[in-house]
Amino acid sequence: xxxxxxxxxxxxxxxxxxxxxMPFMIKRYHLNMLTEIIVFALYAVSYNLLLGYAGLLSFGHxxxxxxxxxxxxxxxxxxxxxxxxNAVLLAxxxxxxxxxxxxxxxxxxKGAYFALLTLAFNSLFYAVATKWHKITGGDDGLxxxxxxxxxxxxxxxxxxxxxxxxxxxxxxxxxxxFSWYFTKTAMGQTVLLMRENEExxxxxxYNTNISxxxxxxxxxxxxxxxxxxxxxxxxxxxxxxxxVDMTTxxxxxxxxxxxxxxxxxxxxxxxxxxxxxxxxxITDRWPLFMGLIFIVMVLVIPGGLSQIxxxxxxxxxxxxxxDRPVAAEEASP
Amino acid sequence: xxxxxxxREIHKDFSGLKVLTGVDxxxxxxxxxxxxxxxxxxxxxxxxxxxxxxxxxxxxxxFKGQDLSAKPAHVRNRLGLxxxxxxxxxxxELTVFENIRSGVRSRNGLRYNFFRKPxxxxxxxxxxxxxxxxxxxxxxxxxxxxxxxxxxxxALEIGITxxxxxxxxxxxxxxxxxxxxxxxxxISMIDRVTAGRTLIIIEHDMDVVFSLxxxxxxxxxxxxxxxDVPEKIRNxxxxxxxxxxxx
Numbered sequence: 001x002x003x004x005x006x007x008x009x010x011x012x013x014x015x016x017x018x019x020x021x022m023p024f025m026i027k028r029y030h031l032n033m034l035t036e037i038i039v040f041a042l043y044a045v046s047y048n049l050l051l052g053y054a055g056l057l058s059f060g061h062x063x064x065x066x067x068x069x070x071x072x073x074x075x076x077x078x079x080x081x082x083x084x085x086n087a088v089l090l091a092x093x094x095x096x097x098x099x100x101x102x103x104x105x106x107x108x109x110k111g112a113y114f115a116l117l118t119l120a121f122n123s124l125f126y127a128v129a130t131k132w133h134k135i136t137g138g139d140d141g142l143x144x145x146x147x148x149x150x151x152x153x154x155x156x157x158x159x160x161x162x163x164x165x166x167x168x169x170x171x172x173x174x175x176x177x178f179s180w181y182f183t184k185t186a187m188g189q190t191v192l193l194m195r196e197n198e199e200x201x202x203x204x205x206y207n208t209n210i211s212x213x214x215x216x217x218x219x220x221x222x223x224x225x226x227x228x229x230x231x232x233x234x235x236x237x238x239x240x241x242x243x244v245d246m247t248t249x250x251x252x253x254x255x256x257x258x259x260x261x262x263x264x265x266x267x268x269x270x271x272x273x274x275x276x277x278x279x280x281x282i283t284d285r286w287p288l289f290m291g292l293i294f295i296v297m298v299l300v301i302p303g304g305l306s307q308i309x310x311x312x313x314x315x316x317x318x319x320x321x322x323d324r325p326v327a328a329e330e331a332s333p
Numbered sequence: 334x335x336x337x338x339x340x341r342e343i344h345k346d347f348s349g350l351k352v353l354t355g356v357d358x359x360x361x362x363x364x365x366x367x368x369x370x371x372x373x374x375x376x377x378x379x380x381x382x383x384x385x386x387x388x389x390x391x392x393x394x395x396f397k398g399q400d401l402s403a404k405p406a407h408v409r410n411r412l413g414l415x416x417x418x419x420x421x422x423x424x425x426e427l428t429v430f431e432n433i434r435s436g437v438r439s440r441n442g443l444r445y446n447f448f449r450k451p452x453x454x455x456x457x458x459x460x461x462x463x464x465x466x467x468x469x470x471x472x473x474x475x476x477x478x479x480x481x482x483x484x485x486x487x488a489l490e491i492g493i494t495x496x497x498x499x500x501x502x503x504x505x506x507x508x509x510x511x512x513x514x515x516x517x518x519x520i521s522m523i524d525r526v527t528a529g530r531t532l533i534i535i536e537h538d539m540d541v542v543f544s545l546x547x548x549x550x551x552x553x554x555x556x557x558x559x560x561d562v563p564e565k566i567r568n569x570x571x572x573x574x575x576x577x578x579x580x
Contacts, residue, residue, distance in 0.1 A: 186438060186446040193435055196424045203384060205410040205439040205497055214445060 012177055019169045023162045035165050037273045039229045042172045044253040044265035045179050046222035052259035053183065054215050055195040057111075059247050060118030063102070063125040064095045064220040066242020068227030071095070073142040073237045074135060084147045084158065088171075088228045095224025099217035107212050122244055129239040141238030144231065158232075168229055175225055180262050182218075191215050223250075252294055258304025267305050336395070337362040337531060338383075338501060343392035345378055345555075352378045354555035356392070360501075360548075365532045367546035369539075371576055374552040376535045377419060380503050383533075384416040385409045396501070410439075415499035419506045419535075421486045425479040429470050429489055432478055434461040436496025461496070467526050468492040469518075484515045488522065495526055502527055504534045508541050520544050543567075551576060 019038075023031055043065055050056045071091040076082055106117050129136045136142065146158035149167060156163050182188045190211050194201050198208050231237040240246065249272070257268025275293065279286035301307055338360040345353040352375045360366050368376050381387045383394060385406030394401040401409055415436075424432050437460050438444065438451045451457060465471045468488045473481060478489055487507060494502060507523060508516045520541055523534075536542045542549060543563050550560040553575045559566060566572055 182447060184450050184452065186443045186449055186451055189435075189451060190444060193424060193427070196426055197422065199386075200422050200424065200493070201435070202406040203386075203410055203416055204436040204493070205407050206444055207405075207407050211445060218447075 012180075016169075016173060019173065020166075023165060028161060031161060031165055033273060033277055035161070035168050035233055037270050038168050038172050039226050039233055040250075040253065040269040040273055041266040042175050042179075042229075043223055043226035043250050044257065044269045045176055045262070046219045046226065047250045048254050048257075048259055048262070048265040049179060049182070049191075049215065049222070050219045051254060052265075053188070053195065054191045054212065056212070056216070057115045058118040059115055059244065059251075060102075060106075060120075060122035061219075061223055061250055062242055062244065062246035063122045064099060064223035065227035065230070065246055065250070066125065066129065066239075067098055068092070068095050068224030069231040069237045069241040070129065070136060070142075070227075071224070072228045072231040073144050076144045076147065077142060082147070084149055084232065087147075088225070088232075091224050091228035092221055095227075096217055096221045099220025099224075100213065103213045103216035103220070107209065107216060119244065119247075122242075122247060126239060126243050129242045136239065139239070141236055143236050146232050146235055164232070168233070172226070172229060175222060176266070179222060183262055187211070187214070252290075256294065256297055256304055258306035260303055261306040261310070264304050264306030267309075271305065336360075337364070337397060338533075339395040340383070341393045341395070343379070343382060343394070344390045345375070345382060345387065346390045352555055353382070353389075356552070356555070356557055358550050358557050358560055360531060360533060363529065363531055365527070365545055365547045366534070367542045367549045368533065368535050368552055369537070369542055369549060369576065370552035370558075375555045376552055377505055379552065380416060380505050380533075380535060384414065384503060410497055410499070413500040414503070415494045415497050415501070416503035417490045417494040417505055417507060419509060421490050423478045423486060423489050423493060426477060428475050428477055429465060429481070429492070430461055430474045432489055433464050433492045433496045434458070436493055437461045437464065440497040464492050464495055467495070467522075469522060484511060484519075487511065487515075487519065491523065491526065499530065501531045502533070504532065506535055506537065508536065508538055516541065 022034060026034070043061075046064075047058075047061050050058055050061070068091040071094045072087045075087050075090050102121055106114060106121065109117055130138055132138070133140075146164060148158050149156040149163075156167075158164050158167070183192075190201070190206060194206070194208055194211060201208050227241060230241060253268040253272045254265045255268070256271055257266065258264030275290060276286065279289050283289070297304070336359045340356060340358050343353050343356040344351070356375075356379060358366075368379065370376055378387065382389045383401075385401070385404065385408075389402065392402075396409075396412060396414065399412065401412075401414075404412075424435065427435075434451060434457060438454070438457050441454070441457055441460075443449060443451060443454065443457065462471065462474065465474050468491055470485060470488055470492060473485060478486065481489060487510075491504070491507060494504070504523065508519045511519060516538060523532075524545060532545070534542070534545060536545075546563060548560065549563055549566040551558040551566065551569075551572050558575055559569050559572050561569070
């Protein structure tokens with residue numbers, strides 16, 4: 001194992017250990033916020049696989065997040081006795097199918113047309129969520145109660161925030177680590193190479209259309225998983241989960257963190273949620289200040305927070321500058 | 334002798350502009366065929382049609398008895414056909430090693446796997462290294478393509494073309510823009526790496542053509558004007574008038 005690999009695995013283990021200790025170290029209010037951050041971190045990671053790795057600018061990622069969120073709520077309400085795992089699996093299945101079908105339509109187009117079509121599809125899903133009152137609750141939204149987790153030998157009470165936090169940490173954490181691993185696998189590298197030179201890939205035996213569809217579906221399912229935990233976390237879902245605002249949110253998280261690295265968007269989600277919470281405590285006009293902060297960020301540091309950190313790391317003596325611009329190697333956390 | 338690659342009546346119009354007007358030629362297995370002709374004769378267009386970049390307006394391409402006409406580029410590659418590009422078309426940000434490995438792992442079926450890493454596959458990495466050595470780039474294997482000299486980039490272009498172990502190789506002006514010395518080196522490298530395979534090469538440099546090819550086809554105004562062994566082509570009056578000129 002190379003030293004870089006070792007460092008990556010050590011870093012992941014450290015983050016998990018820190019996550020396990022968190023409930024003993026922070027207040028309930030903050031633990032609540034941390035759970036939300038973890039959920040949004042996966043959402044941002046899934047978006048970055050699409051934008052940063054494949055170079056696909058989508059304005060429709062919330063349709064998967066929202067689809068996952070609603071699937072969990074609707075299935076828990078309408079299927080009595082449904083376990084939490086099965087509700088989450090249903091959400092994954094649903095977003096995978098929807099990702100595959102919508103991807104089949106959307107990916108026929110490139111660049112601006114693709115971006116606009118994703119926006120149109122997102123609006124379509126939003127309209128359905130708003131109008132189909134009987135199922136989605138429309139403007140009122142849907143309230144659920146987290147079912148307890150049956151592990152066979154014991155049952156874990158999910159009403160307790162700390163327990164739910166641990167489940168989120170493990171499930172979402174594993175999904176994020178797998179996403180990171182994915183960037184090193186054959187498929188992850190194929191996606192990166194396609195962004196670099198799609199035409200050459202075709203002449204090397206790669207079916208680039210299928211590759212893009214698989215990636216689109218995969219990122220949709222990841223966003224769906226994040227959405228499922230969003231509903232479980234708040235025990236409530238409304239049409240805002242599937243709105244274009246929810247796409248804007250992930251876009252900002254990704255840009256604030258930086259698309260050039262794998263872990264940038266996780267940092268972006270962290271900063272975004274914390275800022276949002278504190279600013280909304282101070283003023284009702286918090287979106288205005290959030291907007292200003294983002295404008296300044298995009299103008300001054302287009303590479304996001306991860307760019308700042310990488311620049312600082314390069315200044316430390318003994319740290320060689322081994323980072324290549326937006327290449328696979330930078331994907332280590 | 335069965336025909337290995339059989340091109341019949343290929344026509345190509347670009348919105349009214351007739352670039353190819355009925356190209357016919359056959360290539361037999363292990364043949365080394367050059368396609369020459371003045372600029373704008375349609376040589377690269379013909380390559381684009383054989384390799385699947387463009388669809389022909391009409392006509393057919395048979396490769397080992399299979400009709401390729403409706404098959405996309407990636408399928409043609411998997412059937413054993415590979416091409417290089419006249420304008421260097423490599424993965425600029427990646428290292429030489431990663432560039433060549435992209436094709437080696439495709440050939441070994443490691444294209445879309447969600448779990449296996451190319452980094453861990455010894456067979457693929459060894460084959461990649463061997464190809465880098467064959468094209469003379471072993472010393473710069475871990476240098477990004479963008480940092481290579483022009484001659485090295487051209488060699489990488491050929492390395493990538495070889496990476497899927499093709500039986501039929503199409504080279505589009507592999508020595509364009511090279512100095513005489515570089516050209517001489519490139520000729521001997523191409524001769525070595527394409528040994529035992531079928532080669533079709535487009536070239537303007539007659540030294541390259543006469544040292545590599547055993548058959549030459551002259552493309553003129555979208556048609557094959559003549560197709561024969563180098564000696565006969567050199568003395569063909571029609572070819573002299575159209576392209577080679579009097580010595």
